[in-house]
Amino acid sequence: AQTVTQSQPEMSVQEAETVTLSCTYDTSESDYYLFWYKQPPSRQMILVIRQEAYKQQNATENRFSVNFQKAAKSFSLKISDSQLGDAAMYFCAYRSNTGNQFYFGTGTSLTVIP
Amino acid sequence: EAGVAQSPRYKIIEKRQSVAFWCNPISGHATLYWYQQILGQGPKLLIQFQNNGVVDDSQLPKDRFSAERLKGVDSTLKIQPAKLEDSAVYLCASSLDQGLAQFFGPGTRLTVL
Numbered sequence: 605a606q607t608v609t610q611s612q613p614e615m616s617v618q619e620a621e622t623v624t625l626s627c628t629y630d631t632s633e634s635d636y637y638l639f640w641y642k643q644p645p646s647r648q649m650i651l652v653i654r655q656e657a658y659k660q661q662n663a664t665e666n667r668f669s670v671n672f673q674k675a676a677k678s679f680s681l682k683i684s685d686s687q688l689g690d691a692a693m694y695f696c697a698y699r700s701n702t703g704n705q706f707y708f709g710t711g712t713s714l715t716v717i718p
Numbered sequence: 719e720a721g722v723a724q725s726p727r728y729k730i731i732e733k734r735q736s737v738a739f740w741c742n743p744i745s746g747h748a749t750l751y752w753y754q755q756i757l758g759q760g761p762k763l764l765i766q767f768q769n770n771g772v773v774d775d776s777q778l779p780k781d782r783f784s785a786e787r788l789k790g791v792d793s794t795l796k797i798q799p800a801k802l803e804d805s806a807v808y809l810c811a812s813s814l815d816q817g818l819a820q821f822f823g824p825g826t827r828l829t830v831l
Binding site for chain 1: 751758759760761762763766774776807809811819820821822823824825827
Protein backbone atom coordinates (compact mmCIF):
# COMPACT_ATOMS: atom_id res chain seq x y z
CA ALA A 605 0.00 0.00 0.00
CA GLN A 606 1.08 3.52 -0.64
CA THR A 607 2.22 5.51 2.36
CA VAL A 608 2.65 9.22 2.81
CA THR A 609 5.11 10.51 5.38
CA GLN A 610 5.27 13.98 6.82
CA SER A 611 8.26 14.01 9.13
CA GLN A 612 7.66 17.44 10.63
CA PRO A 613 4.77 17.36 13.13
CA GLU A 614 5.20 21.07 13.83
CA MET A 615 6.81 23.99 12.04
CA SER A 616 6.92 27.70 12.70
CA VAL A 617 7.75 30.67 10.52
CA GLN A 618 8.02 34.39 11.00
CA GLU A 619 5.44 36.45 9.21
CA ALA A 620 6.63 37.42 5.70
CA GLU A 621 9.28 34.72 5.71
CA THR A 622 9.40 31.51 3.68
CA VAL A 623 8.82 28.00 5.01
CA THR A 624 9.05 24.58 3.43
CA LEU A 625 6.99 21.60 4.53
CA SER A 626 8.28 18.15 3.68
CA CYS A 627 6.44 15.16 2.32
CA THR A 628 7.68 11.83 1.03
CA TYR A 629 5.68 8.94 -0.30
CA ASP A 630 6.14 5.35 -1.20
CA THR A 631 4.76 3.94 -4.42
CA SER A 632 5.61 1.56 -7.22
CA GLU A 633 3.35 3.36 -9.66
CA SER A 634 4.50 5.84 -12.29
CA ASP A 635 1.32 7.83 -12.71
CA TYR A 636 -0.39 9.46 -9.77
CA TYR A 637 -1.51 12.73 -8.24
CA LEU A 638 -0.16 14.59 -5.26
CA PHE A 639 -1.96 17.21 -3.23
CA TRP A 640 -1.40 19.60 -0.38
CA TYR A 641 -4.41 20.41 1.75
CA LYS A 642 -4.75 23.03 4.46
CA GLN A 643 -6.93 22.52 7.50
CA PRO A 644 -7.41 25.67 9.61
CA PRO A 645 -8.68 25.39 13.17
CA SER A 646 -12.26 25.50 11.85
CA ARG A 647 -11.40 22.05 10.42
CA GLN A 648 -12.64 22.55 6.86
CA MET A 649 -10.00 21.13 4.54
CA ILE A 650 -9.03 23.33 1.64
CA LEU A 651 -7.05 22.31 -1.41
CA VAL A 652 -3.83 24.30 -1.66
CA ILE A 653 -2.10 22.83 -4.67
CA ARG A 654 -2.14 19.80 -6.95
CA GLN A 655 0.58 18.08 -8.97
CA GLU A 656 0.29 15.41 -11.64
CA ALA A 657 3.23 13.03 -11.58
CA TYR A 658 3.64 13.05 -15.36
CA LYS A 659 4.26 16.80 -15.33
CA GLN A 660 7.86 17.74 -14.70
CA GLN A 661 7.05 21.37 -14.07
CA ASN A 662 6.42 22.18 -10.44
CA ALA A 663 2.94 23.48 -9.66
CA THR A 664 2.52 26.99 -8.27
CA GLU A 665 -0.45 28.84 -6.84
CA ASN A 666 0.36 32.41 -5.89
CA ARG A 667 2.53 32.20 -2.75
CA PHE A 668 2.44 28.40 -2.71
CA SER A 669 4.74 26.24 -4.79
CA VAL A 670 5.95 22.68 -4.70
CA ASN A 671 9.26 20.98 -5.25
CA PHE A 672 8.35 17.68 -6.86
CA GLN A 673 11.21 15.21 -7.06
CA LYS A 674 9.74 12.09 -8.64
CA ALA A 675 12.83 9.91 -8.40
CA ALA A 676 13.25 10.76 -4.75
CA LYS A 677 9.47 10.47 -4.15
CA SER A 678 9.47 13.83 -2.49
CA PHE A 679 6.82 16.53 -2.67
CA SER A 680 7.56 19.55 -0.50
CA LEU A 681 5.43 22.66 -0.17
CA LYS A 682 6.99 26.11 -0.07
CA ILE A 683 5.02 29.00 1.35
CA SER A 684 6.49 32.39 0.51
CA ASP A 685 5.71 35.65 2.29
CA SER A 686 3.95 33.78 5.09
CA GLN A 687 0.80 35.36 6.44
CA LEU A 688 -1.01 34.89 9.73
CA GLY A 689 -3.84 33.22 7.85
CA ASP A 690 -1.48 30.49 6.70
CA ALA A 691 -1.45 29.02 10.20
CA ALA A 692 -3.08 25.61 9.95
CA MET A 693 -2.49 21.89 9.67
CA TYR A 694 -1.10 20.97 6.28
CA PHE A 695 -1.70 17.51 4.87
CA CYS A 696 0.09 15.93 1.97
CA ALA A 697 -1.99 13.42 0.01
CA TYR A 698 -1.38 10.84 -2.69
CA ARG A 699 -3.80 9.40 -5.19
CA SER A 700 -3.08 6.64 -7.65
CA ASN A 701 -4.22 7.14 -11.20
CA THR A 702 -5.21 3.49 -11.41
CA GLY A 703 -6.55 2.84 -7.94
CA ASN A 704 -9.18 4.77 -6.09
CA GLN A 705 -7.79 5.56 -2.68
CA PHE A 706 -6.43 8.77 -1.37
CA TYR A 707 -3.67 8.44 1.20
CA PHE A 708 -3.05 11.29 3.60
CA GLY A 709 0.00 11.99 5.70
CA THR A 710 -0.25 12.71 9.40
CA GLY A 711 0.01 16.44 8.90
CA THR A 712 2.30 19.33 9.82
CA SER A 713 1.04 22.01 12.15
CA LEU A 714 2.26 25.40 10.94
CA THR A 715 2.46 28.35 13.29
CA VAL A 716 3.01 31.83 11.90
CA ILE A 717 4.73 34.18 14.33
CA PRO A 718 3.81 37.86 14.02
CA GLU B 719 -21.31 27.74 -5.69
CA ALA B 720 -22.45 26.06 -2.49
CA GLY B 721 -19.90 23.85 -0.78
CA VAL B 722 -20.22 20.40 0.70
CA ALA B 723 -22.80 20.37 3.47
CA GLN B 724 -22.70 18.07 6.46
CA SER B 725 -24.94 17.60 9.45
CA PRO B 726 -24.91 17.48 12.34
CA ARG B 727 -21.75 19.40 13.16
CA TYR B 728 -21.42 17.79 16.57
CA LYS B 729 -22.79 14.63 18.10
CA ILE B 730 -22.30 13.06 21.52
CA ILE B 731 -23.54 9.55 22.13
CA GLU B 732 -22.90 6.70 24.50
CA LYS B 733 -21.18 3.53 23.39
CA ARG B 734 -23.44 0.94 21.82
CA GLN B 735 -25.80 3.64 20.56
CA SER B 736 -26.39 4.33 16.88
CA VAL B 737 -25.63 7.49 14.97
CA ALA B 738 -26.06 8.75 11.42
CA PHE B 739 -24.33 11.51 9.51
CA TRP B 740 -25.56 13.24 6.40
CA CYS B 741 -23.65 14.76 3.50
CA ASN B 742 -24.78 16.78 0.52
CA PRO B 743 -22.00 17.15 -2.03
CA ILE B 744 -21.42 19.98 -4.44
CA SER B 745 -23.98 19.89 -7.22
CA GLY B 746 -22.80 17.85 -10.17
CA HIS B 747 -20.02 16.08 -8.33
CA ALA B 748 -20.09 12.41 -9.20
CA THR B 749 -17.61 11.20 -6.61
CA LEU B 750 -18.31 11.30 -2.88
CA TYR B 751 -15.95 10.29 -0.08
CA TRP B 752 -16.34 9.64 3.62
CA TYR B 753 -13.24 10.00 5.80
CA GLN B 754 -12.56 9.36 9.46
CA GLN B 755 -10.11 11.75 11.09
CA ILE B 756 -8.97 10.78 14.57
CA LEU B 757 -7.43 13.60 16.58
CA GLY B 758 -3.81 14.13 15.62
CA GLN B 759 -4.00 11.99 12.50
CA GLY B 760 -4.63 12.48 8.84
CA PRO B 761 -7.97 11.56 7.30
CA LYS B 762 -8.54 7.90 6.55
CA LEU B 763 -10.80 7.02 3.66
CA LEU B 764 -13.76 4.91 4.73
CA ILE B 765 -15.75 4.69 1.53
CA GLN B 766 -15.86 6.20 -1.93
CA PHE B 767 -18.92 6.42 -4.17
CA GLN B 768 -19.04 7.06 -7.88
CA ASN B 769 -22.60 8.25 -8.48
CA ASN B 770 -24.63 5.73 -6.48
CA GLY B 771 -22.14 2.87 -6.70
CA VAL B 772 -19.42 1.95 -4.21
CA VAL B 773 -15.93 2.23 -5.68
CA ASP B 774 -13.91 1.43 -2.58
CA ASP B 775 -14.95 0.45 0.92
CA SER B 776 -11.92 -1.61 1.86
CA GLN B 777 -11.28 0.36 5.06
CA LEU B 778 -14.88 0.56 6.20
CA PRO B 779 -15.53 -1.56 9.34
CA LYS B 780 -18.53 -3.24 7.82
CA ASP B 781 -19.61 -4.96 11.01
CA ARG B 782 -20.68 -1.60 12.40
CA PHE B 783 -20.40 1.02 9.68
CA SER B 784 -22.66 1.39 6.67
CA ALA B 785 -23.10 4.06 4.04
CA GLU B 786 -25.40 4.69 1.15
CA ARG B 787 -25.87 7.14 -1.67
CA LEU B 788 -29.13 5.92 -3.11
CA LYS B 789 -29.86 8.61 -5.69
CA GLY B 790 -26.26 9.46 -6.45
CA VAL B 791 -26.49 12.79 -4.71
CA ASP B 792 -26.52 13.00 -0.92
CA SER B 793 -25.20 10.30 1.34
CA THR B 794 -25.56 8.97 4.85
CA LEU B 795 -22.97 7.23 7.00
CA LYS B 796 -24.22 5.15 9.93
CA ILE B 797 -22.47 3.60 12.90
CA GLN B 798 -24.30 0.88 14.79
CA PRO B 799 -23.30 0.18 17.52
CA ALA B 800 -20.73 2.87 18.28
CA LYS B 801 -17.52 2.15 20.17
CA LEU B 802 -15.29 4.50 22.12
CA GLU B 803 -12.65 4.35 19.38
CA ASP B 804 -15.14 5.75 16.86
CA SER B 805 -14.69 9.19 18.43
CA ALA B 806 -13.38 11.28 15.54
CA VAL B 807 -14.31 13.88 12.99
CA TYR B 808 -16.15 12.41 10.01
CA LEU B 809 -15.39 14.31 6.86
CA CYS B 810 -17.34 14.19 3.65
CA ALA B 811 -15.75 15.30 0.40
CA SER B 812 -16.79 15.39 -3.22
CA SER B 813 -15.09 15.78 -6.55
CA LEU B 814 -16.26 16.26 -10.09
CA ASP B 815 -14.85 12.87 -10.94
CA GLN B 816 -12.38 10.36 -9.60
CA GLY B 817 -8.83 11.62 -9.34
CA LEU B 818 -9.78 15.24 -9.37
CA ALA B 819 -9.39 17.60 -6.46
CA GLN B 820 -11.71 16.99 -3.55
CA PHE B 821 -13.75 19.63 -1.78
CA PHE B 822 -14.37 18.94 1.87
CA GLY B 823 -17.29 19.66 4.12
CA PRO B 824 -16.91 21.09 7.64
CA GLY B 825 -17.08 17.63 9.22
CA THR B 826 -19.08 16.08 12.02
CA ARG B 827 -17.31 15.75 15.35
CA LEU B 828 -18.45 12.55 17.06
CA THR B 829 -17.77 11.90 20.71
CA VAL B 830 -18.57 8.45 22.06
CA LEU B 831 -18.76 8.25 25.86
